[in-house]
Every structure is written in structure tokens, then in C-alpha cells.
Amino acid sequence: MRQTRLALRKLPARKRPPLTLWQSVCISAILGLAALALCLGMEWMTRGSFTEVRSWMEGSRSIFFLNAMLTFFLLLLCYGVIGSLLPAMATAALLLSVGSLISYFKTRLIGEPFFPWDILLNQEGMNIAPLVTGSNAYIRIGVIILVVAGLVLLRVKLGRFAPSWWGRLGLVLVAAAGLVSFAFQSTWANRMLNQAGVAQIIWNQQENYGNNGFALAFTLNVKNSIITKPTGYGEQAIDSIAAKLTSSRGGMATAAADTAEPAGKLPHVIFVMSEAFWDPTLLPGVTFSEDPLPTIHRLQERYGASTMLTPQFGGGTSNVEFEVLTGFSTSFLPSGSVPYQQYISQPIPSLASFFESRGYRSLAVHSYEGWFWNRNNVYKWMGFEGFKSLSHFTEPEYKGAFIADSEVSRSIIREVEKSEEPVFIYAVTMQNHGPYNDDRYGQTDIAIDGDMTDEAKQIINTYTQGAKDADASLKMLIDYFEEKEEPAYIVFYGDHLPMLGYDYDVYRQTGFIGSPLTEEWSLEELRSMRSVPLVTWTNVPVKAELPATISSSFLGSFALKALGIEPVGQFALNAELYPSLPGLLRNLTIDSGDTLSGIVPEEASALVEDYRLLQYDMLFGNQYLAGKMDEDFLGRLALPAYNVMDAEQPALR
Known part of the structure; x- marks a missing residue:
């Protein structure tokens, strides 16, 4: 196996053989486990302790798996766009970890989590930087650095595990369809949300994120950023x-x-x-x-x-x-x-x-x-x-x-x-x-x-x-x-x-x-x-x-x-x-x-x-x-x- 990997690394990119069925199954399993791990990590960052994460999961298993599903879609999207497994995982981990970290400190400072529209704040967001101090911040930042650095080092050691161009396009389409369906709450996504017992609490976003998890609450808020015409307007x-x-x-x-x-x-x-x-x-x-x-x-x-x-x-x-x-x-x-x-x-x-x-x-x-x-x-x-x-x-x-x-x-x-x-x-x-x-x-x-x-x-x-x-x-x-x-x-x-x-x-x-x-x-x-x-x-x-x-x-x-x-x-x-x-x-x-x-x-x-x-x-x-x-x-x-x-x-x- 090790010799096969070395041989693949020596071949020009255009001559690399496509992933075998077994490799695809293994990569899917890796992404699934990574989604669960990242979901746990995000909730630890936003909630402050694993005790609180465990307490939330015990009462909201279905909602936890919906969060893991959204994380999986993001991993697929990064894999399709980047075309290399471990850098894709590192990118997804960095994005999710930074978002979780911002949400944790924003909630502790002013009682509001990280929203999709906060991305538009650009330079304003740096105003929070001087407030991010203390052991809690340093531990979280250290974990992010270690995870991302570890994945980058593994990439150097193990290679790309790259799908074909058609495979990458398929991954992007599947992932985008999944994320958009939840963001705009399509029929099938709504069915899953109802079965899991998800209740959006848009008037109290701190409770909304606490009940539904960071990834799910953030995604559902995408639709809330769009202003719809009120009933009776004309x-x-x-x-x-x-x-x-x-x-x-x-x-x-x-x-x-x-x-x-x-x-x-x-x-x-x-x-x-x-x-x-x-x-x-x-x-x-x-x-x-x-x-x-x-x-x-x-x-x-x-x-x-x-x-x-x-x-x-x-x-x-x-x-x-x-x-x-x-x-x-x-x-x-x-x-x-x-x-x-x-x-x-x-x-x-x-x-x-x-x-x-x-x-x-x-x-x-x-x-x-x-x-x-x-x-x-x-x-x-x-x-x-x-x-x-x-x-x-x-x-x-x-x-x-x-x-x-x-x-x-x-x-x-x-x-x-x-x-x-x-x-x-x-x-x-x-x-x-x-x-x-x-x-x-x-x-x-x-x-x-x-x-x-x-x-x-x-x-x-x-x-x-x-x-x-x-x-x-x-x-x-x-x-x-x-x-x-x-x-x-x-x-x-x-x-x-x-x-x-x-x-x-x-x-x-x-x-x-x-x-x-x-x-x-x-x-x-x-x-x-x-x-x-x-x-x-x-x-x-x-x-x-x-x-x-x-x-x-x-x-x-x-x-x-x-x-x-x-x-x-x-x-x-x-x-x-x-x-x-x-x-x-x-x-x-x-x-x-x-x-x-x-x-x-x-x-x-x-x-x-x-x-x-x-x-x-x-x-x-x-x-x-x-x-x-x-x-x-x-x-x-x-x-x-x-x-x-x-x-x-x-x-x-």
C-alpha cells in the first residue's frame, strides 16, 4: 500500500488513475467521521465545555446528526473545489472553527451569536480582536492551529487522494444542493427538520443556537437574512x-x-x-x-x-x-x-x-x-x-x-x-x-x-x-x-x-x-x-x-x-x-x-x-x-x- 502511494505521488497529476471504489468508500467514511468530530469541536467551542456538549447531545441526538450532515456537506464542497482530501478537510476545519470561535466570544460579550450577515462586517469584525484574551481563547486558537497543521502535514505524507474532474463537479453539486436546501428550507429539508424536532427561535438567537447547534442555526439563518414581503402589503x-x-x-x-x-x-x-x-x-x-x-x-x-x-x-x-x-x-x-x-x-x-x-x-x-x-x-x-x-x-x-x-x-x-x-x-x-x-x-x-x-x-x-x-x-x-x-x-x-x-x-x-x-x-x-x-x-x-x-x-x-x-x-x-x-x-x-x-x-x-x-x-x-x-x-x-x-x-x- 505504501509503495502504491509513493508511485502515485511520482506520477504527473494528469496520469493519476481515478480513485477505486474501495478508496471512495474509505474517503466517504473518513469525511463522515471528520464531520462528526468537527461538529463536536464546534459545539465545544461555542458552548464552552464538553459537559454542556454532552448534555445537549443527550437531549437532541437527531439535531446533532443534522449538524453533522451540514458539516459533511461543507466537507464535500471543499473536497470538490480543492480536489485534495486533506487540504479540503483543513479548509473546512479552519472555516468552522473560526466561525465557532467568533460566535463563542460574541455571545459572551454582547449576547448574540455569529450570524451569516456578520460576514459582511469586514473590518468591523476586527473590533472584537482585542477582547479575545485569556486561557479560553488561547486553548481554542491552539486547538485550531494544531488540527489544521496536522492535516497539512498528513497531506505531505499521504498524498492528494484526488477525484476526477467529473467526480469533483459531482461533489460540488451534491454538497451545494444539500446546503442550499437547508438554507432555504426545501420540502425534503423541512421534513427532516420537523422529524428532528427543530424549532427556530428567531426572536431569541442565543437560545436558537443553543437548542439547534451552531451549524444548523447558522444555516437556517441564511433565509432570515432575506426580507420577504409581509402579508397584506400593496x-x-x-x-x-x-x-x-x-x-x-x-x-x-x-x-x-x-x-x-x-x-x-x-x-x-x-x-x-x-x-x-x-x-x-x-x-x-x-x-x-x-x-x-x-x-x-x-x-x-x-x-x-x-x-x-x-x-x-x-x-x-x-x-x-x-x-x-x-x-x-x-x-x-x-x-x-x-x-x-x-x-x-x-x-x-x-x-x-x-x-x-x-x-x-x-x-x-x-x-x-x-x-x-x-x-x-x-x-x-x-x-x-x-x-x-x-x-x-x-x-x-x-x-x-x-x-x-x-x-x-x-x-x-x-x-x-x-x-x-x-x-x-x-x-x-x-x-x-x-x-x-x-x-x-x-x-x-x-x-x-x-x-x-x-x-x-x-x-x-x-x-x-x-x-x-x-x-x-x-x-x-x-x-x-x-x-x-x-x-x-x-x-x-x-x-x-x-x-x-x-x-x-x-x-x-x-x-x-x-x-x-x-x-x-x-x-x-x-x-x-x-x-x-x-x-x-x-x-x-x-x-x-x-x-x-x-x-x-x-x-x-x-x-x-x-x-x-x-x-x-x-x-x-x-x-x-x-x-x-x-x-x-x-x-x-x-x-x-x-x-x-x-x-x-x-x-x-x-x-x-x-x-x-x-x-x-x-x-x-x-x-x-x-x-x-x-x-x-x-x-x-x-x-x-x-x-x-x-x-x-x-x-x-
Whole structure:
């Protein structure tokens, strides 16, 4: 046998004899065993221990074998494409291992596994690299390296075991047919899924991956990345929605009648979304030597405490931006999707285009790379006139690895001072981005105490210093407008709670939540983990006060209402919805009586369904609404001079 292999290796590739039947059977058996081994390895990587893998397999044998089948199809695909057995196995092992590793750390960091659409994140994915430390990471990475290196060495020793070109084509077709059938859930694949007892839980992907396994849950999510037309969508449905919205405004359908502008000089409207901003004094049993958020607490005492319900935890900033700026809800999109990356590639009505249509200059400021979350392109499609990203800051102040929040406030002030028109500015900070287990500030201003580990104290200490600086940056803005007596309306909030250690460690140590498993949280705990501080400041009369709770998708509608500007389009529908249902997430709703539920209340279901249809029409459908209401806003194109600098109208620098 050894002499036969040596003889085969000496022959030119074109003269190699085809694989015999016995060799084909042996290779199939090897691939089958490799699929089982890789499936076990993937589950070990994603679940954290073999004990958990064994427990899952004992209750889900059929589902385990479906995962192994998908892994087998991938091995066949790699074998057909590469044409050499062991390199194909090494490639498949590398792909599956890296995907599993990403899913493991992504779940521990922000409670979400690895999705098919995460592949589109490209450079954004590298943001997780500094967080992948510790023995768990090193052991997993070491295993991946050993397995791949071992297979490569075996290839050198044993040869190619190459099928014919026709055989390779057959392998590719069979494998592709199998993978596509499960991804798009063909009749025969659905039959197997039902027989195995597979239940997709798209509203709770952590549980979905836990019950169904990494390979199967990942594959089934491919279909979820495709947006299907909702039942009832059509021009007649949008006609009906438009008629109801027009009627609610007293029949005023023109742009002039849609807007009841504030009297006097138009105020500057400034939204500041502060990175991971939250109130650390809410942690039970933790004491602080001084109030880290004096400005926030003063505004809360003056105007009433309010929180914004966010769809994210620990990351996914752009999804919160998407909700605030567009008035759309990620609750109607596939769980874990990233609209900035997946869905926005043409003009989309937003607060930026709305204010532009009302005589404002709409500007965006973010103290990080413009390519991140595809903002360079998305802000153009949203109708912003200019976007100042990290590369446009000149000799900025840094705190830690990122531009200081105070520098963002100074940038906002400069834009206000040099503009002859009122400005709408959407600013996103970066200073207090995690992780917080570093010593970025050295000596901090506030001492903390409580019954927790030293590591937890250090994490809270670093985070709290950043939160204090964010509070001070808000005070800088307020002080400027008070001194200049320049009319302004400021909205300040966080995008999500900070990721304070793996598996919600600090939150659990302090008793803020009881479990690291999101499916075990009560509705109150879920609310707490999705609520960030929301404050406003203004020196002009307002026509609405902040509700106690409001979802990020409704924030734009509220701001327009407070300013006395009649909302249109999706913002008009939101203005109808949020008074009765101020909180709307995928798995949590809060009604006007502060009643929590995991589903949409019956009394709000009709309006929520209108919301879903309208969002589909404007994002994916035929955009019927643009021809029925305020065309200047809804049908507005991207500005031709987006981010172009000239002497007449200086753009962001």
C-alpha cells in the first residue's frame, strides 16, 4: 500500500488513475467521521465545555446528526473545489472553527451569536480582536492551529487522494444542493427538520443556537437574512395608511401645511449619542465617592427622569442610530441584522433629510473611522450634507485610545458658529468604548466600593471615569448655548449599556441581574438591560415633555413634537403609536400604563402592523408613500455636494 502511494505521488497529476471504489468508500467514511468530530469541536467551542456538549447531545441526538450532515456537506464542497482530501478537510476545519470561535466570544460579550450577515462586517469584525484574551481563547486558537497543521502535514505524507474532474463537479453539486436546501428550507429539508424536532427561535438567537447547534442555526439563518414581503402589503394598504395619517393632521397634505414651525429664529437641533453611556450609580451595592453624572442628574431632577429603550446591549451602535435617524424599528428585521451594512444602498428618508427640507443644514459627527458600519455611504443616502469622521479631526484631544468626548462637543460648537443656517447635528462619541479592563485613564477622579472582585471594581472604575467625562461634555454644550443665548434643542442619550465583563459579570456580581442567560431574565431585568438615560435641554419653548420610557425608534417623532414641528411619513405614524405603546422591542413592549409584555398588546396590534407595512414599503417595497405625502422629504435624493468642501459653504473639517 505504501509503495502504491509513493508511485502515485511520482506520477504527473494528469496520469493519476481515478480513485477505486474501495478508496471512495474509505474517503466517504473518513469525511463522515471528520464531520462528526468537527461538529463536536464546534459545539465545544461555542458552548464552552464538553459537559454542556454532552448534555445537549443527550437531549437532541437527531439535531446533532443534522449538524453533522451540514458539516459533511461543507466537507464535500471543499473536497470538490480543492480536489485534495486533506487540504479540503483543513479548509473546512479552519472555516468552522473560526466561525465557532467568533460566535463563542460574541455571545459572551454582547449576547448574540455569529450570524451569516456578520460576514459582511469586514473590518468591523476586527473590533472584537482585542477582547479575545485569556486561557479560553488561547486553548481554542491552539486547538485550531494544531488540527489544521496536522492535516497539512498528513497531506505531505499521504498524498492528494484526488477525484476526477467529473467526480469533483459531482461533489460540488451534491454538497451545494444539500446546503442550499437547508438554507432555504426545501420540502425534503423541512421534513427532516420537523422529524428532528427543530424549532427556530428567531426572536431569541442565543437560545436558537443553543437548542439547534451552531451549524444548523447558522444555516437556517441564511433565509432570515432575506426580507420577504409581509402579508397584506400593496398600494391599497399604503393608501389606507397615508389616508389615516393625513386625516390625523386635519387633511393637510402639502409640505407647507405639514409643518408648524416654532416661532422666531429656528433652534439648532443637536442629537448626541454617547458611546455606551449609562448610569453606573444604578448598580446595587456600589458606592461612589462623588456623583459621576451631576449634569444628567440635574436635568433629570428638573425635567423628570426618562430612559430610552434600546434594541442593543454592549454593541451594535449603528442599529440604534438606524432607529433614531429613520424612525424604523429593527424589531421588524431579522434578529441580529445590521441595516447599515445590509439594507441601505439608496436614498432613505431620515431626520437628516427631513431637517434639510425645512431649511436646516444636516451634519453628522463621529470621532471614529468613517468606514465603520458603512457610515460614509449610509449618511449620504440619509440626506446628510456633511460627515466629519476621525480623519477630519485636526490634532484632537485623546483620552485613552479614542478621541475625547470633549473634542466632539467642541466640534459641534464650531459647526454651529460657522453656519448661517440652523443646523441639525447628529453626533456619536467614542471615548468610553469598551473593553474597560484596561488602565486607560491612570488615576481616576472617583473611588468606588462594594462587595465584588478587584477586577470588577477596576472595570467599573474605568467605565465610570468615561461616563463622568461624557457628562462633562454635555455640560460644555449647555454652557455654550446658555452663554451665547443661541436657540438650541439638545437630545443626549446612550446607545446601549456597557459590556462590563464576560457573561454580564459585573451586573451579576452587583445583583443588577441574576443570570448570565438572557432567556432566564424576567421582563423587568430585560427592561433594565435595555434602558439608557435620556435627557433633553433647551432654551426655547417646547410643546411636549419626555415620557418616562420611549423606544429609540420613536425618539425622532418625539423631538419633532416637542419642537412644534408636525411630523410626516414614518415619523407621523410613530407619533400616533408611541403615546399608547412607548416601548417596542422584539421581545418586550411597554404600554402607556407601564405594563410590560413579551408580545404586542392587542389594542396596539393594528397600528404596529401599519408600522411594519410602512417600513417595508420605504425600505424594500415600491415606496408608494413617497407619492402620497410630502414628496420633498420622502422622495428626497442624496445631496450632490455631500462632504464636498468649498469656500462658500465650508463643510465639516
